[in-house]
Amino acid sequence: MSTSFEPSPTESALAPLPTPGLLLDQQRMDRNIARLKQHLRPLGVGLRPHLKTSKSIDIAQRLMATPTGPATVSTLKEAEEFAAAGVKDILYAVGIAPAKLNRAVALRNRGVDLSIVVDNLDQAKAVAAKCRELGVKLPTLIEIDSDGHRAGIQPGDPLLVEIARTLQEGGADPRGIMTHAGGSYDARSEAQLVAAAEQERAAAVQCAEQLRAAGFASPVVSVGSTPTAHFARDLTGVTEVRAGVFVFFDLVMAGIGVCSIDDIAISVLASVIGHQPSKHQILVDAGWMAMSRDRGTANQPVDQYYGLVCDPSGRPYPDLIMRQANQEHGVLEIRPGSSAPLPDLPVGSLVRILPNHACATAAQHTYYNVLSEGRVVAKWPRIASGW
Amino acid sequence: MSTSFEPSPTESALAPLPTPGLLLDQQRMDRNIARLKQHLRPLGVGLRPHLKTSKSIDIAQRLMATPTGPATVSTLKEAEEFAAAGVKDILYAVGIAPAKLNRAVALRNRGVDLSIVVDNLDQAKAVAAKCRELGVKLPTLIEIDSDGHRAGIQPGDPLLVEIARTLQEGGADPRGIMTHAGGSYDARSEAQLVAAAEQERAAAVQCAEQLRAAGFASPVVSVGSTPTAHFARDLTGVTEVRAGVFVFFDLVMAGIGVCSIDDIAISVLASVIGHQPSKHQILVDAGWMAMSRDRGTANQPVDQYYGLVCDPSGRPYPDLIMRQANQEHGVLEIRPGSSAPLPDLPVGSLVRILPNHACATAAQHTYYNVLSEGRVVAKWPRIASGW
Known part of the structure; x- marks a missing residue:
């Protein structure tokens, strides 16, 4: 419920990371x-x-x-x-x-x-x-x-x-x-x-x-x-x-009112790889393999589709969501019904996508890129997956 | 579109495998x-x-x-x-x-x-x-x-x-x-x-x-x-x-008509862990972590929910589907509207669950338990995940 005042990572701090990748705001x-x-x-x-x-x-x-x-x-x-x-x-x-x-x-x-x-x-x-x-x-x-x-x-x-x-x-x-x-x-x-x-x-x-x-x-x-x-x-x-x-919190928890969007500690870093201008779409290199298929906000008052899209510092773009997800492609659009403008994100731009369900999204990754005070300070592995 | 005549693995052949686990019918x-x-x-x-x-x-x-x-x-x-x-x-x-x-x-x-x-x-x-x-x-x-x-x-x-x-x-x-x-x-x-x-x-x-x-x-x-x-x-x-x-094919491909259910080569082996008799539910130890959150059949004529449930030999139980999935729990029910009977599956019974989307389900696992002629003959690793 608090507001975030921590320094923001810059695009240059994130640029060396592979995309898609999992970010954790410490x-x-x-x-x-x-x-x-x-x-x-x-x-x-x-x-x-x-x-x-x-x-x-x-x-x-x-x-x-x-x-x-x-x-x-x-x-x-x-x-x-x-x-x-x-x-x-x-x-x-x-x-x-x-x-x-x-x-x-x-x-x-x-x-x-x-x-x-x-x-x-x-x-x-x-x-x-x-x-x-x-x-x-x-x-x-x-x-x-x-x-x-x-x-x-x-x-x-x-x-x-x-x-x-x-x-x-x-x-x-x-x-x-x-x-x-x-x-x-x-x-x-x-x-x-x-x-x-x-x-x-x-x-x-x-x-x-x-x-x-x-x-x-x-x-x-x-x-x-x-x-x-x-x-x-x-x-x-x-x-x-x-x-x-x-x-970590996530969009489902924000939708229930347990946290605010500013409390969500993980996001998926993605690169813009193309556009479909006639459909007002931006394509990124994060699909369901990086986000998971979780649609936990689908039945909440605000449907976040496959995730809410933020700039590299973690500030959400107004009403920019991942509308569709294929295995390694995500399609970003303005939320249906919104008149917010589609941001100008040229090929190669980095975005951060907040997940519906932190457990499911984190499970798609093998490590956390840990951000502290705007810098990438560590790489924390997840334990071996499986049963 | 062909019918399957291969010998069926028995429950005893599958019993030594950990559940949940990914099966591949060679x-x-x-x-x-x-x-x-x-x-x-x-x-x-x-x-x-x-x-x-x-x-x-x-x-x-x-x-x-x-x-x-x-x-x-x-x-x-x-x-x-x-x-x-x-x-x-x-x-x-x-x-x-x-x-x-x-x-x-x-x-x-x-x-x-x-x-x-x-x-x-x-x-x-x-x-x-x-x-x-x-x-x-x-x-x-x-x-x-x-x-x-x-x-x-x-x-x-x-x-x-x-x-x-x-x-x-x-x-x-x-x-x-x-x-x-x-x-x-x-x-x-x-x-x-x-x-x-x-x-x-x-x-x-x-x-x-x-x-x-x-x-x-x-x-x-x-x-x-x-x-x-x-x-x-x-x-x-x-x-x-x-x-x-x-x-592998999957339930989405069967729903489109590209294959039949009998062609689907992967399934998730799960163990029954409980029941909710008043709700006609069977609980298993495979949830979305094992099945993925993919609901690719949701908009097809036949919605398979989180997967179609089969016996250990791979034969579907009539209209038995995974209706809900939590991280490590799956809830099996008879498909809404069907009058098929809920099978009697005591705690410890093994079931095999056919996936909506083979790419997404296989991605939740690190190896394949390979079945051939009704026996488990190999364990094939998947390559390292991530990007």
């Missing part, structure tokens, strides 16, 4: 990280940052409270890569497939406090069987569905206690509750965001109480999504908050 | 390659396969007429990677940004016959200046816009000759014409596909004649898109055909 990222940590501090709850957005060891170290965690990941590959870099406290936050249990145990045997997630009895039985088979004690959170968004059991369902009991009887460690308020992405006002956060908290706490009433200590009550993390007013009963995309 | 791929080569042979025109779809040296060797080419690429990174693997005749088929010319020259200096593409005078001047500066002769095709789809100058525009003259005066080698009938993706009948192919051919040949009338030999007339390559009835005047996605 001051904006640092500001985004500080904002969420400051928001959570008076609420008395720590952050377990989701590393799936950045997938970078350099960035993880800025996100985590300590060099060893806590952290959240979306794949066991991420868990393995971050563990190899010294992270010791990791939640794998996607309901586990039984065939992945051996890899999870292998990580724990390397000294990583990895916890896993289940939301049904079949998974719980598989976890219990694996614990029995290998004589290990897998810490397991039970996912609940706080808003009908995706995975998780319904609050109040007696299945919750049955899952915890199944886990415990097999020798697993039912550590508590986790939920993700993915439905908060549909919020369109501050009041709705605040309500989504409270709904998430209340559902998670209610389920933890249900477990405790049945004799399970449930020390962990883990909630989170970037919108609810920023708009929670009270986190009583919650023990940790997870969030990922806040580190 | 028999289907070989059949797709043979089909296009057989179609082009009587038309007297060779194939310059586009390697951007597979980005694999193993697959390139099956696509190309000889171990050294010819080949088409969409980035200089691809050109560099395939050149390092011995490919010598490469067309970089995206209009070049002036800042990339040094890399293009460096490849030529390593003995690669790399040709580049321009479609405007600014690019031609930049190419000419680089040729003068370095004393090199860059082979350059001029892109024309045969169907209003994207890049290229309009057929009949006198600019064509001016670009050729600018190139030649600087010491570059204006080798001829290239075009890409991307508009053929909107075709909805065989007659429209045949017409799109003829429109592409006629425009390219007309422009080559325009160049020849002005004194430029224009030995290359390069056309192509997967739909037009398969439906061309006559290629008089054309010297080469480019196509990429045909090697």
Whole structure:
């Protein structure tokens, strides 16, 4: 929500970089990280940052409270890569497939406090069987569905206690509750965001109480999504908050009202390669391979198509968007209905394109070109992709 | 259009593979390659396969007429990677940004016959200046816009000759014409596909004649898109055909009528991780990170959402599609309006999901699990991603 006053990188500072390429504005990222940590501090709850957005060891170290965690990941590959870099406290936050249990145990045997997630009895039985088979004690959170968004059991369902009991009887460690308020992405006002956060908290706490009433200590009550993390007013009963995309923010988050355009810390650098004057189009060398195919703003009040186009210093051109994306071509146009002029961008001009969805756009790249105080200061690799 | 009779991989053959993972059915791929080569042979025109779809040296060797080419690429990174693997005749088929010319020259200096593409005078001047500066002769095709789809100058525009003259005066080698009938993706009948192919051919040949009338030999007339390559009835005047996605095919190509579902050679293997019985949903561990965000069938008569779901042998379940995709979660449902039953797929079951767009889905992975005669026989890496 703040305005950006940092010095702007000049076209000459960016000119040596290959295009398309991923840029990261370090001051904006640092500001985004500080904002969420400051928001959570008076609420008395720590952050377990989701590393799936950045997938970078350099960035993880800025996100985590300590060099060893806590952290959240979306794949066991991420868990393995971050563990190899010294992270010791990791939640794998996607309901586990039984065939992945051996890899999870292998990580724990390397000294990583990895916890896993289940939301049904079949998974719980598989976890219990694996614990029995290998004589290990897998810490397991039970996912609940706080808003009908995706995975998780319904609050109040007696299945919750049955899952915890199944886990415990097999020798697993039912550590508590986790939920993700993915439905908060549909919020369109501050009041709705605040309500989504409270709904998430209340559902998670209610389920933890249900477990405790049945004799399970449930020390962990883990909630989170970037919108609810920023708009929670009270986190009583919650023990940790997870969030990922806040580190960079993006056009979807700006469209929801969680950040402003000026907070978006990543962009894709592209070169103008041609024009179609009769169609008022500018062609650039960044297509969906560089931006991703994400169209997350398509159903928001302002559709940003494949991204909002900025000058090399990061200032948006009025209503200039990437209207079409092919694999390595992007077509820039003025947003339909706008009377803004098409800027004069000769062949070879550089532009920066803000992404709809930071997780998806960053995933198309292997490293970050880090900008600080208007200069390119570092190249931070992303961890190996894949599963 | 043929029916598949190859032996089916069993669930037990696939069980050792990590999920999500990319599967490649070698028999289907070989059949797709043979089909296009057989179609082009009587038309007297060779194939310059586009390697951007597979980005694999193993697959390139099956696509190309000889171990050294010819080949088409969409980035200089691809050109560099395939050149390092011995490919010598490469067309970089995206209009070049002036800042990339040094890399293009460096490849030529390593003995690669790399040709580049321009479609405007600014690019031609930049190419000419680089040729003068370095004393090199860059082979350059001029892109024309045969169907209003994207890049290229309009057929009949006198600019064509001016670009050729600018190139030649600087010491570059204006080798001829290239075009890409991307508009053929909107075709909805065989007659429209045949017409799109003829429109592409006629425009390219007309422009080559325009160049020849002005004194430029224009030995290359390069056309192509997967739909037009398969439906061309006559290629008089054309010297080469480019196509990429045909090697795998996908749901978009099936929707256009270029192939059948049984021809699609890649799929994403996923594990069932849960259910939402009240919403008739099955959750799997493949989301958009494994499938891509491509929704290329959204505007086709049959919307396949994020992909069509098959059993482990590759047979589609009736109307079972991936309705929603998050980063590492996919939500399977029966297609809206269908009365097909939701299959009984317990936690841990394996499914294979056919992609909307093979180029986009394959790009989310780092290797292919190659299936042949129902067994996993190889792991073929994709070249390094990035630019």
